[in-house]
Amino acid sequence: MKRRLAWWAARSSIADRLARGSHTVWERRVDALTAWVRAGRRTDLDGWRAALGPLVRLVLLGALAYAVWAVVRAVPWLLWLLAGWWIRAAWRASRASPAEGVEDSSEQAAHALHVTVLRQLLLDLMGTGSGVHLRTVLAHLQEHGQWEGRTVTDLRVHLERLDIPVDRGVKVGRTPTWGVRRRDLEAPSPVEPQETSTAPSTAA
Template sequence: MSRLQSLARRVWDGSSLQARRLVDAVTAWIRQGRRDDLSGVAAILGCILRALLVLVGIWLLWRLIRAMPALLWLIVPVWCWKAVRAAPAGEPAHDAPADPPVQNPRDAVLTLLHETLGDRDAVHLSEVLQRLQANGQGEGWKVSDLRARLEALDIPVALKVKAGGKGPTRGVVKAELPPLSHREVPEASTAPSTAA
């Protein structure tokens, strides 16, 4: 790769990184407008106001650049300089070896179900959802959301399952689970499973 290509790659990588950081910072600033001491629409009025301020700021910047396009001669070089400084040092990310293949989503869900079941014959969906959320996934989901995703992956959900001494409710029965595509049921692991 030539020096010019390397510089262009750094500008590209750094620009992507800067854009993500900018979006994350603006999003975090908007979220800080939420009031925990209020409820309903009153709680998010601050977020709405901040989002409107961001939109007005973008509109004003666009109007300013339309009125004085020569400003781009200042903005673009500064952006590119900051992008080169923000780009990771060393080999560009695009030349790095590819990541290992991602696990099949259906297998990831089946792995989670087998881990949650352990040596039991059945488990309630509410318990599966708790485990999923403990692993940092399925935030804001309800049992109905989990059920819909399981059914979309052709994983059977039983209507009335008794498990853990609790009354019958929707759940998963071990005997009805399809096999993993790599025909291996993992042992309980500490690594979080992914389910989507």
């Protein structure tokens, strides 16, 4: 009986881990493809000409999806290779998931940033604007040797864990995507009341 319970517990743990990893892989792929399609928009053009780039890239993605479907239909055993690749990617992604409590060196370096310092960094990147895209923040961090190999989804999850508001409709340069708004960022930080409340006792 104990062996059977242990077997079911291990099976449930593996299933949960694969489910979390699959969700992470799916979000990373969607964010990457979305960013790639949006990057095709011409900022020096207006109207339908500016939208030609994203439309062409959408057509290419559709053609690629159809080609993969046609190949798998012609050679069904390739589906097993795709399934194996997905399971491997999901398993690896779950190891870096915050739910597992396992962090790689780049994530540990990012967590070392104090919330106040990170908020100020976001404000600096905004400049005089009303918001900043997460892909801009990620590019800045990677230029300074941090968050190498990470994605916008990883950064979004990290900011949410630090109680920094993020939104997928932040518009900068006519392009709405995941980002941080100034009005949300300039609101009092959840850390500040705790620090002010402990200041009198420290002084005493």
